[in-house]
Amino acid sequence: KGxxxxxxxxxxxxxxxxxxxxxxxxxxxxxxxxxxxxxLKYSFIGMKPVDLEIELHQDKVQNIYxxxxxxxxxxVVVSSSSTEQKVANVERLNVETLKKLPAFLSExxxxxxxxxxxxxxxxxxxxxxxxxxxxxxxxxxxxxxxxPVYSTSHTFGLFSIYNPDLxxxxxxxxxxxxxxxxxxxxxxxxxxxxxxxxxxxSGTGGLGLLSSRLALxxxxxxxxxxxxxxxxxxxxxxxxxxxxxxxxxxxxxxxxDLNAKLNYKFSDKDQIFISTYFGRDDFMIKKxxxxxxxxxxxxxxxxxxxxxxxxxxxxATYSNYDYETGxxxxxxxxxxxxxxxxxxxxxxxxxxLSDKHQIKFGANSxxxxxxxxxxxxxxxxxxxxxxxxxxxxxLEPAIYVSDQYKPTKRLSIxxxxxYSMFLKLGPxxxxxxEPGVPRTPETIIGVNKFASGDISSMFSGFEPRISLNYDLxxxxxxxxSYDRMMQYWQLVTNTTGAVPVDTWKYSGxxxxxxxxDQISLGYFRKFNNNLEFSAETYYKYMQNVLxxxxxxxxxxxEYLDADLLSGIGRSYGLELMLxxxxxxxxxxxxxxxxxxxxxxxxxxxxxxxxxxxxxxxNTDKPxxxxxxxxxxxxxxxSISTNxxxxxxxxxxxxxxxxxxxxxxxxxxxxxxQYRLPDYHRxxxxxxxDPPQKxxxxxxxxxxxxxxxxxxxxNAYSIYFKQRDGxxxxxxxxxxxxxxxxxxxxxxxNF
Numbered sequence: 001k002g003x004x005x006x007x008x009x010x011x012x013x014x015x016x017x018x019x020x021x022x023x024x025x026x027x028x029x030x031x032x033x034x035x036x037x038x039x040l041k042y043s044f045i046g047m048k049p050v051d052l053e054i055e056l057h058q059d060k061v062q063n064i065y066x067x068x069x070x071x072x073x074x075x076v077v078v079s080s081s082s083t084e085q086k087v088a089n090v091e092r093l094n095v096e097t098l099k100k101l102p103a104f105l106s107e108x109x110x111x112x113x114x115x116x117x118x119x120x121x122x123x124x125x126x127x128x129x130x131x132x133x134x135x136x137x138x139x140x141x142x143x144x145x146x147x148p149v150y151s152t153s154h155t156f157g158l159f160s161i162y163n164p165d166l167x168x169x170x171x172x173x174x175x176x177x178x179x180x181x182x183x184x185x186x187x188x189x190x191x192x193x194x195x196x197x198x199x200x201x202s203g204t205g206g207l208g209l210l211s212s213r214l215a216l217x218x219x220x221x222x223x224x225x226x227x228x229x230x231x232x233x234x235x236x237x238x239x240x241x242x243x244x245x246x247x248x249x250x251x252x253x254x255x256x257d258l259n260a261k262l263n264y265k266f267s268d269k270d271q272i273f274i275s276t277y278f279g280r281d282d283f284m285i286k287k288x289x290x291x292x293x294x295x296x297x298x299x300x301x302x303x304x305x306x307x308x309x310x311x312x313x314x315x316a317t318y319s320n321y322d323y324e325t326g327x328x329x330x331x332x333x334x335x336x337x338x339x340x341x342x343x344x345x346x347x348x349x350x351x352x353l354s355d356k357h358q359i360k361f362g363a364n365s366x367x368x369x370x371x372x373x374x375x376x377x378x379x380x381x382x383x384x385x386x387x388x389x390x391x392x393x394x395l396e397p398a399i400y401v402s403d404q405y406k407p408t409k410r411l412s413i414x415x416x417x418x419y420s421m422f423l424k425l426g427p428x429x430x431x432x433x434e435p436g437v438p439r440t441p442e443t444i445i446g447v448n449k450f451a452s453g454d455i456s457s458m459f460s461g462f463e464p465r466i467s468l469n470y471d472l473x474x475x476x477x478x479x480x481s482y483d484r485m486m487q488y489w490q491l492v493t494n495t496t497g498a499v500p501v502d503t504w505k506y507s508g509x510x511x512x513x514x515x516x517d518q519i520s521l522g523y524f525r526k527f528n529n530n531l532e533f534s535a536e537t538y539y540k541y542m543q544n545v546l547x548x549x550x551x552x553x554x555x556x557x558e559y560l561d562a563d564l565l566s567g568i569g570r571s572y573g574l575e576l577m578l579x580x581x582x583x584x585x586x587x588x589x590x591x592x593x594x595x596x597x598x599x600x601x602x603x604x605x606x607x608x609x610x611x612x613x614x615x616x617x618n619t620d621k622p623x624x625x626x627x628x629x630x631x632x633x634x635x636x637x638s639i640s641t642n643x644x645x646x647x648x649x650x651x652x653x654x655x656x657x658x659x660x661x662x663x664x665x666x667x668x669x670x671x672x673q674y675r676l677p678d679y680h681r682x683x684x685x686x687x688x689d690p691p692q693k694x695x696x697x698x699x700x701x702x703x704x705x706x707x708x709x710x711x712x713x714n715a716y717s718i719y720f721k722q723r724d725g726x727x728x729x730x731x732x733x734x735x736x737x738x739x740x741x742x743x744x745x746x747x748x749n750f
Contacts, residue, residue: 010044010066021355031355042066059308063268089176089414089467089481091117092169107208107745108164110191111152116626116642118536118575118590119174121619123649124679124716125736128153131619132174133518133538134571134596135186138491138504142189145261145275147297147317150340152189154255154281155234158737161279161295163230165204165215166193166259175520175538176467176481179400179416180348180362185485185516185542195273197263198226202697208745210236215259223265230259252284269305274298284328291325313348326378333378336556339371340504358404360416365397368489370504373556389558392506393425396488402465410471417464422488422507424457426450430509431561438604439510439562448509457508461486461515479522479536487514490546492554492564493618503554505546510561512544532579542569547600547609550668565607567600569617587629587640596620609671616650616672623647636690642683648676654720657729664727666720676718677733682709700748707741714738 012029013020016038023029035056042064043049050064093113111130114120122130122137129137129152142149144162152160173181173188181188198217205214215230233256257279265271277297284290298318305311319342326335346364353359370392377384402416432446433439450456467481493502507513522536545567548554552563573594580586596619601612609615623646630640650672657664685705692699713735720729 010042010064013041013043015039015041061268061308089173089178089479091172091174093172107159107206107211107213108167109160110162110164110167110170111157111160114170114172114189116588116590116628116644117172118577118592118624119538119573119594120172121592121621121624121646122157123618124676124714125157127716128157132187133540133573134569134594134617134619135516135540136491136617136619138489139184139186139487139514139516140189141181141184141187142191144191144277144297145193145273145299145317146301146315146344146346147275147277147299148319148342148344149295149297150319150321151293151295154279155236155253159211159234159255161257161277162191163213163215163232163257163259165206165213166228166230166261168192168194168196175483175518175536176414176479177465177483177485178360178414179402179418179463179465180360182398182400182418182420182463182485183366183396183487185487185514185518186540193259193261193275194228195263196226197223197265198228199223202750204747204749206745206747209743210234213257221264225262225264227263228259228261230257232257252282252290255279255281271303273301273303275301288329289327291323293323294321296320309352311350313346313350315344315346315348317344317346318342319344328378329380330378331380332384333380334384335376335378336373337371337376338373339369341369341371343367356406359401360404361399361401363397363399365395368392368394368396368506370394370489370506372503375556387556389556390428392428394488394506395421395423395425397421397423412469413466415466417462419460419462420486420488421458421460422513423455424506424508425452426454426456427452428454428456428508430456431559433510433562438602438607441559441562443562444559459486459488459507459513461513475526477524479524480520482519483517485516485518487516490514492546492548492560494548494552494554503557503560505560505564508561511546511564512566514545515543517541530580530582532577532581534575534577536575537573538575539572540570542571545569545598547598547671549607565600565602565609567598567609569596569598570614571596571617584632585630587627589628590626592624593622594620594624595622610673615670618650618672620650620672621647636688638687638689640685640687643681645680646678648678648715650675651718653718657727659727664722664729666729676715679714681707681712681714683707684709698748698750700746703743703745703747705743705745707743708737709740711740 010023011020012031014033017033021029021031033056037053037055040052040054041049042052044066048066050066054060115122115130119133120130130140131137132140142152149161154161169192171190177188198219201218203214203216206212211232211234213230213232215228218227218229220226234254236253260276262274275298277295280292280294282292300316302314303311320339322337322339324335324337327333344364344366346362348360348362351359372389372392374388376386398418398420400416400418402414405413405415428450430448431444432448434443434445437443463484463486465483467479469477469479471477488507490505491502492505505511518538518540520536520538522534524534526532547565547567549563549565554560557563571594573592575592577588577590579588596617597614598617599614600609602608625645627643630638632638651674652668652671653674654666655669656667658667659665683706685703687701687703689701715733716736717734719732719734721732722729
């Protein structure tokens with residue numbers, strides 16, 4: 001490839017032993033063989049295979065470099081982490097194939113791509129993040145080169161924060177989550193940027209109607225070090241200024257991303273990666289009301305090989321997510337800010353005990369700092385007083401151990417144990433409430449004060465994990481897994497879809513940790529080496545799920561724990577997927593039949609949600625269908641389409657109104673008893689990719705796209721507006737993208 005990057009998933013096959021192994025996430029492999037002569041074959045999709053004969057008398061290190069194949073091979077869209085495991089716990093997205101999918105404004109989008117997989121959904125256009133198997137968006141552990149990310153979206157969820165030109169591979173765990181991951185109960189999205197060491201200066205990018213991007217790979221020291229720099233920006237705000245309408249030309253909405261990554265190989269045994277990301281969104285209406293938010297991350301990673309069986313991964317990360325919202329002008333002007341900061345140190349160790357056992361163990365510790373909110377009045381505001389909620393601090397250490405055990409050629413078992421802790425730290429003042437009555441500011445009977453560094457609350461627990469994969473035949477297999485996960489802070493929202501300014505709540509004296517137990521069973525079958533079918537069913541049970549009391553104030557509330565309720569949750573479903581992975585015509589159909597519910601049965605009747613019975617969670621979507629089709633017309637032209645259909649998400653609507661001192665007041669009874677209209681949308685894109693001219697480094701291609709082809713006005717939410725001069729109200733359906741959106745992007749590399 002002209003680089004020295006690890007090829008994850010490359011296979012090594014020993015002909016004489018009729019066995020082999022697969023390279024891990026660092027391109028590392030280890031296999032034990034008796035003394036003798038052997039023929040080895042190294043291969044990977046899209047690469048020229050390498051045949052090698054060796055005579056083995058002692059331990060040997062064998063580094064292999066694979067080059068891109070001159071032949072155009074069909075790529076598997078979503079592949080397992082091992083060729084030996086037909087039903088894997090991880091779904092790896094092939095980035096090159098993702099570039100062929102229909103994407104909003106003709107740009108590859110990681111989050112929108114995983115939304116086409118079974119079990120993954122969101123609340124519709126305008127909502128950020130994604131939901132996995134009925135879980136909330138805060139229940140997903142999202143990593144960028146090992147650093148946690150708290151908002152994955154730009155421009156109300158229409159773009160993701162991931163620059164497609166920097167992606168190396170993307171892994172999604174929905175179940176069977178390995179013990180090295182923790183802190184969230186629903187899924188893991190592990191995004192890795194390129195770890196290649198470039199030999200030559202090169203670049204990739206794209207020029208689009210509303211956004212452009214550029215990434216440069218710069219060699220520093222031959223075969224040892226290189227640097228990647230990238231930037232991306234939308235410029236919808238520039239088009240607003242061209243409008244003749246004052247209500248539009250003064251609006252601002254744009255985002256930008258900046259990335260940098262340094263790769264340095266000190267020796268065959270030591271390599272470091274330093275990665276940084278900075279991204280921001282800015283939105284303002286008429287230069288008056290607006291908000292902005294963004295992520296900052298940095299990670300340092302050191303890979304060290306101790307021996308041919310033992311190596312380590314040491315990682316240090318920094319993450320900072322902040323948001324700001326307010327009204328800039330007038331007597332009611334104000335500004336509210338909030339911030340989440342954390343630091344993490346992590347050590348992972350891999351030991352290849354034998355061909356049957358791969359041992360992994362390690363530890364990590366997060367230090368959290370949360371600034372819940374500061375409100376500052378504007379210069380003309382006479383009624384608002386500046387105030388600030390106290391910062392919160394916590395320490396979250398964990399240790400783990402696991403064994404990838406392969407007792408037979410057909411059976412593989414990954415089992416392990418994670419032990420995590422959460423220590424809430426001072427300075428902190430903890431409210432003590434009167435027992436036997438509902439919590440309210442009026443029932444506070446005391447305050448416990450903790451100095452800086454004191455432990456105000458402590459939680460801990462074991463998190464067992466086990467996953468079994470069994471090959472029924474050469475073309476079919478079964479998977480069974482069980483996970484226990486613990487989560488020590490939750491997102492609290494009272495909107496249909498989560499927004500960047502929602503409130504987080506740490507576990508503490510008045511809030512217990514969220515605990516999730518999930519069991520899943522899957523079946524895989526391959527037909528004629530071209531069609532693949534999978535079916536998986538799951539059941540997830542959750543304890544200590546946070547919800548809120550009717551009429552609760554969630555933002556800037558110093559008594560937030562008094563407005564929160566704790567309950568249980570459950571979600572279960574069936575996920576089906578049929579894929580065609582080879583030929584000019586490829587694609588997949590995914591369908592999810594599921595149910596997600598919550599139950600808050602408080603000892604106090606007035607606090608029970610829906611009378612203490614089960615009710616639909618915000619993420620409940622009984623039916624979710626995605627059809628992704630790609631067709632290669634000829635070597636230059638290809639076409640792809642994506643159709644999505646899903647049941648509308650639940651929402652709470654008023655069922656009447658009453659009057660108080662002559663003013664109409666809406667009356668709400670049941671939580672999430674109604675639904676938005678069903679969601680459906682068709683996208684289409686055409687790519688023109690001419691062959692590269694001989695002797696030229698520059699290569700360009702065009703992508704033409706249509707988002708929302710048949711002009712569907714999908715509802716984001718429904719609200720009620722009072723008629724002028726009347727006490728009656730009209731139901732208003734609000735759409736974020738209510739029309740067809742064309743796009744054109746010129747992509748290039750050199």
